[in-house]
Amino acid sequence: MPFVENTKVYKMNRIERNIIIGSLLGDGSLALYGRSKNAYYREHGCEKQIPYRKWKAEKLKNLDFKILTNCKNPKLCSPSSNIYTKLHNLFYKNGKKVLTPENILLLDHPIGLACLYMDDGSLVIDSSKRKNGSIYIFPRIYIYTLNFSKDENIILKNHIAKKFNIYTKLKKRKDGKHYILEINKKNEIIKFINTVNPFVEQIPCMHYKMKLRERFEEKRLTLINQGYKNINNWSENITENKYSKDEENFIIISKQAGISDRKIASHLGRNYWGIVDKVRRLKLQNRI
Structure with missing residues (x-):
């Protein structure tokens, strides 16, 4: 043919x-x-x-x-x-894939960041034993960018910080080109999850990459079964991403008045992309 x-x-x-x-x-x-x-x-x-x-x-x-x-x-x-x-x-x-300061600018919406995470990211629930015998559970988010060099990872790291206001760090590895991106600070993890979750939640087989509470509970039960008793309650302090009725009403009135999503986010102290998604949802509900 x-x-x-x-x-x-x-x-x-x-x-x-x-x-x-x-x-x-x-x-x-x-x-x-x-x-x-x-x-x-x-x-x-x-x-x-x-x-x-x-x-x-x-x-x-x-x-x-x-x-x-x-x-x-x-x-x-x-x-x-x-x-x-x-x-x-x-x-x-x-013939090899590269990251440059120019081509990374094409990644400018959180749905792209969500796809990168669903492709090559993971949520890890780790633990460490303290001197007093207690166990501290904590999360890490990894983006396995092992196909890119250290300099390319720095380009991606800086772009994610500038475009999405999420701060990652370089983590060295023995495999691949030796570097991946890691998020290990609580506020940054929550910010990252709130940014990509509107898209990840559309795909049930990917939910495990978002479910902090459930993953923490699984880890806690595993440690309890191993005989540990004094385990921290990190998961119980996770900031919820729900909007109050007053916040919803403020968003509706603001959009009707022509106020930008960025100004609404600044006024409410919310993540910009979270407000963009909330406005989208309100429109689907015919409330705006």
Whole structure:
């Protein structure tokens, strides 16, 4: 059968672009070879993550993304297009994926950060024994950016701080290119979860990456079964992300008056992206 180059013209919006960029920093890749003049996106995953790939395919359906299940591992892929060739030119150098101060600017919406986390992130509940015999439980969030160099991780670290106001730190490892990003401060962990959760919560198979209370309780019960008794209650002090009726009314009135999401967030002392999502939800409920 003769090779036929895809000629359909695609145009991606901001949400679609961020899903692709966040995934490109994680499990996704861009391929450009053979007789094709243009690159295409591809992403492999295990069967347990098929619902996650289906979520991506649905979000990217206007770009004709499909899931192929007739191969060893389910694959999410796009048609070839010049929009991916342009991205390939930005994110690949000598056939290897790279991060630069220029291309990282394309990650500018929390849905992209959520995709990076769901692809290559994890919530770890750790513990340490104190001198008085008590056990301290604490969380860490890791983003396994081992495919990127130290300098590239610093670029990503600085961008996440500047764009999303979330502060990570470099953590050295023996594998890969030796560096990943870590969040270990309570306020930053909560801020990160509040930023990405509106998107992660749409995918049940990914909920375990968000459920701090449940994961803490599992760890606590494990330690109790091991004979430990004096265990801290970190999880009981987690700040809830719920909005009071007064806050909801303030948001509704403010939006009706044309006040920006950023000013509303500043007035309420809330995360900007959290307000963006709350406004979206209120609109879906026809309350704005």
